[in-house]
Amino acid sequence: MWGGEYVSEFLFEWSPQMKLSARNQLKGKIVDVAKGATTSHVRVDLGHGVIVTASITNEAVAELGLQKGDEAWAVIKASDVMIGK
Numbered sequence: 001m002w003g004g005e006y007v008s009e010f011l012f013e014w015s016p017q018m019k020l021s022a023r024n025q026l027k028g029k030i031v032d033v034a035k036g037a038t039t040s041h042v043r044v045d046l047g048h049g050v051i052v053t054a055s056i057t058n059e060a061v062a063e064l065g066l067q068k069g070d071e072a073w074a075v076i077k078a079s080d081v082m083i084g085k
Helices: 004-010 058-064
Strands: 024-035 039-047 050-057 071-076
Touching: 024 050, 024 058, 039 058, 039 071, 050 058, 050 071
Parallel strands: none
Antiparallel strands: 024 039, 024 071, 039 050
């Protein structure tokens, strides 16, 4: 994850009906939904110049009703973090 000074600003709590094991739950606003043949790239602005892009199915976009301007959460569950140079 990046610098701790911003991380706490992005963390949120899910509703009591839903609990997740993923600890990286980042709240933001959808700035773009680019649909492809089978998948869409959904860009979520987290603030402070940070944008996260998720690649999800077009079906998921439709089921969730995702649109530019919607409030959304990027939930990141990863067992590995890779760094390249």
